[in-house]
Amino acid sequence: MTAxxxxxxxxxxxxAGSIGVRHLNNLIKLxxxxxxxxxxxxxINIIIDGQEIFVTSKWNVIQKNKYLAVIICSxxxxxxxxxxxSLKLKAHLLIEKPISNNTLEINKLQKLAxxxxxxxxxxxxxxxxxxxxxxxxxxxxxxxxxxxxFTTKWGEYLPNWxxxxxxxxxxxxxxxxxxxxxxxxxxxxxxxxxxxxxPINKTxxxxxxxxxxxxxxxxxxxxxxxxxxxxTGHSHFNYYxxxxxxxxxxxxxxxxxxxxxxxxxxxxxxxxxRKEIKLNNFDRNDxxxxxxxxxxxxxxxxxxxxxxxxxxxxxxxxxNICKKEIWNNEKK
Numbered sequence: 530m531t532a533x534x535x536x537x538x539x540x541x542x543x544x545a546g547s548i549g550v551r552h553l554n555n556l557i558k559l560x561x562x563x564x565x566x567x568x569x570x571x572x573i574n575i576i577i578d579g580q581e582i583f584v585t586s587k588w589n590v591i592q593k594n595k596y597l598a599v600i601i602c603s604x605x606x607x608x609x610x611x612x613x614x615s616l617k618l619k620a621h622l623l624i625e626k627p628i629s630n631n632t633l634e635i636n637k638l639q640k641l642a643x644x645x646x647x648x649x650x651x652x653x654x655x656x657x658x659x660x661x662x663x664x665x666x667x668x669x670x671x672x673x674x675x676x677x678x679f680t681t682k683w684g685e686y687l688p689n690w691x692x693x694x695x696x697x698x699x700x701x702x703x704x705x706x707x708x709x710x711x712x713x714x715x716x717x718x719x720x721x722x723x724x725x726x727x728p729i730n731k732t733x734x735x736x737x738x739x740x741x742x743x744x745x746x747x748x749x750x751x752x753x754x755x756x757x758x759x760x761t762g763h764s765h766f767n768y769y770x771x772x773x774x775x776x777x778x779x780x781x782x783x784x785x786x787x788x789x790x791x792x793x794x795x796x797x798x799x800x801x802x803r804k805e806i807k808l809n810n811f812d813r814n815d816x817x818x819x820x821x822x823x824x825x826x827x828x829x830x831x832x833x834x835x836x837x838x839x840x841x842x843x844x845x846x847x848x849n850i851c852k853k854e855i856w857n858n859e860k861k
Contacts, residue, residue: 539563540565540597540598541566541591541598542566543599544568544625547691551814557577557578559818564580567585568584569586596620597828598621599612599615599621599622603625605627605707605708608624608629608707609628610634612638612649616638619645619647621647622642623820625652626719627712627715627851628845628847629707629848630707630712643834643837646832647832648827648837649837650824655716657815659808660808664795668724673782673799676724676725676779678762679760679762680778681764681777681778683717683766684765684766685773686770686773687744696743701713702742703744708745709750709851710736710746715851717764718764718851719843722846725760727757727760728858730756730858732752732755732855734751734854735854736750737749748768749768751764751765751766774791776788776789776790777790784797784799786798795807
C-alpha cells in the first residue's frame with residue numbers, strides 16, 4: 530500500500546483528551562483525509578483546518594465502517610478491551626502507553642492480533658528522541674566501553690499538568706483507571722530496557738503513598754533493575770516534586786553521560802573534560818510525528834508476527850515491573 534493510498538483510508542481515534550487531540554492534529558498535518566473520532570459525550574462533527582472530522586459516541590456506528598488503523602487514547606484501564614474490539618474491525622492498532630494496567634487479557638489480545646494479521650504498536654515515542662538514539666548508538670558501538678549502570682529521575686507536580694482540570698479525577702491519579710507514577714511515567718522504563726538491550730533478570734519496586742496529594746494510586750515510585758548482561762540501574766518517578774526534573778545518567782567504562790530532557794542536552798564526561806551536545810529549537814511534537822510515520826510505515830508492509838510478539842512482550846515486561854514488588858525473570 531502506497532503512502533498516498535494509506536492517507537485515503539479511514540483512521541479512528543478513540544478518546545479526545547490532550548493526547549487524542551494531538552494525534553488528530555498530527556494526522557491532519559500528515560495529510561490524512563478520513564479521520565473519525567469516537568468519544569463518549571458527543572455526536573457532533575468538528576472542523577479542524579477546514580477538514581471535517583466525523584464524531585460519534587456509538588460503537589455500532591463505528592462497526593459499520595472499515596478502518597486501516599485505530600489509535601487508542603483512552604484511560605489506561607480501557608486500553609485492552611478497546612483494542613480487542615478494534616481488532617475485530619480488522620484494524621491495526623496504535624495504543625497510547627502503557628498497553629494496560631494489568632496483564633489479564635494480553636494473551637487474548639496477542640492471539641487475536643496474530644489471527645487477524647494486524648500489528649499492535651504501543652506508543653513510547655521517546656525512542657525517536659535524537660539524543661537518546663545517540664546513547665543507544667554509543668552502547669551498540671562500544672564507543673565508551675561497556676555500559677555498567679544507570680540512574681533516571683522524573684519528578685514533577687501533578688496539579689500543574691492540566692491546571693484547568695481537577696487533577697484528582699484524572700486517570701493519572703486514580704488506581705481504578707490505571708494511574709500511578711510508575712505506569713503513567715513508564716516512558717523511562719521502556720527507554721532503559723531498549724537502551725540496555727538485554728533481558729531483565731530481576732526488578733524491585735517500592736511505591737510511595739505518603740504525599741498530601743489527593744491520589745488513589747502511588748504518588749512516587751522507585752525501581753531497581755538487574756539485567757542479564759550485568760547492567761544494574763535505578764529509576765525514580767514522582768508526582769509531588771515542586772522542582773521539575775527529568776534526566777538519565779549512564780556510567781560506562783570510559784565515560785559518564787547525562788541526558789537532560791528539559792534542557793534538550795547530552796553531556797559527556799571523559800578524562801576530566803565535559804562535552805555537550807545540545808538540540809536547539811527542539812520541538813517535542815516532532816517525536817509524535819515520527820511515531821505516526823513509523824507506525825504507518827509498519828502497517829504498509831507485510832504482517833510481521835515476530836515483530837508483533839516482540840512489541841507486546843516489551844509492554845508486558847513493563848507491566849510486570851510496575852505491578853509487582855519483586856519481579857523475577859531468572860530461569861529456574
